[in-house]
Amino acid sequence: MSTPNEPGQPGQPGQPGEPGVLVLAGTPIGDPSDAPARLGAELAAADIVAAEDTRRLRRLARELDVRPAGRVVSYFEGNERARTPELARELERGARVLLVTDAGMPSVSDPGYRLVVAAVTAGARVTAVPGPSAVLTALAVSGLPVDRFCFEGFLPRRAGERAARLAEVAAEPRTLVFFEAPHRLGATLAAMAEAFGGERRAAVCRELTKTHEEVRRGPLRELAAWAEAGGARGEITLVVAGAERAPARSADPAELARRVADREAAGEPRKAAIAGVAREAGLPKRQV
Missing domain, CATH: 3.30.950.10 (Tetrapyrrole methylase, C-terminal domain)
Incomplete structure (x- = not known):
């Protein structure tokens, strides 16, 4: 009799009664050959594959020469709210759920955040197959x-x-x-x-x-x-490009000294007081 495998690896379920694993997998943003090497193994091992577009997922699977072994379900903006509880229940039962979107990493302007929160709440492990990112x-x-x-x-x-x-x-x-x-x-x-x-x-x-x-x-x-x-x-x-920072402003030395002294009188260390006043005034600490 074989011993149970360590949870969290493709094709290796956890101990009976343990929560399952949610795998967030990156998919190519254009060139199919950019698919992560582990993606094929995850597709072949998952109990459930939740895909933003099931047709695109099956096309990618053919390009990777792999066949999803588990159930393939849709998971997109229109049904994300309703399907999340269903997938969370499967995770509670110990399922390995693979989440993929049309391109890039799940949750980044794509479905996934709700399911991650639900998985964490259910005590399931959440891991990722890092992949391409636009x-x-x-x-x-x-x-x-x-x-x-x-x-x-x-x-x-x-x-x-x-x-x-x-x-x-x-x-x-x-x-x-x-x-x-x-x-x-x-x-x-x-x-x-x-x-x-x-x-x-x-x-x-x-x-x-x-x-x-x-x-x-x-x-x-x-x-x-x-x-x-x-x-x-x-x-x-x-x-x-980000906004250019405004040039450093000049300030009255006596006013700066007073503000540092006020901070010190309130119990703030001298270096911290200088740094705080410099930040507020938009000036280098050395000038303060």
Whole structure:
């Protein structure tokens, strides 16, 4: 008689009565050969495969020359709320559930977050098969700073709501990454030029890793004009430079000294007081 295998590995269920495993698997964003090596093993081992589009999942499985052994069910925006409890119950019974989306990592502007929360609540293990990401790929090829960035996903479709969201991040110094549909790209770039300034640098990354991949870089005003002329089709990821920091302000030395002294009198260590005042004043600590 074989001994039970360690839970969490493909094809190796946990002990009877133990909660199951939820596996979030990355899928190619374009080129099928970018599929993670472990994806085929997970497809062959899962009790249930929850896919954003079951037809695309079966096409990918054929390209990987693997046949899903378990039940394949749809899990997309329209049924995510209703299907999550069903999958959570299967996890409670010890099932191995594999979650895949059409492209990239689940939960990143795609279904998955609700199921992860439900799995954690059920005591199931949550793990991942890391894979391609349009966000990181676009950042890498954009030519814009990548040391600090934030992902904003899709902007609101309505012009007023979109303008309000862009106003919220206009002063953000980190590089910004957005997803957008091609038919809204021109309006979005024009709104960005209005909110951020037409000279703000950006990159439109189109059809990443696919045959017609294109990365178009330039000021927002130029990119907006290009897009309005019908320049973009396919999957779009936008990368926009962060706001430039305002130049350091000067301040009255006596006022700075008083503010540091007030912090020290309140019990704050001198170095911490200096750092706090420098942060508030927008000045280097050395100057304070």
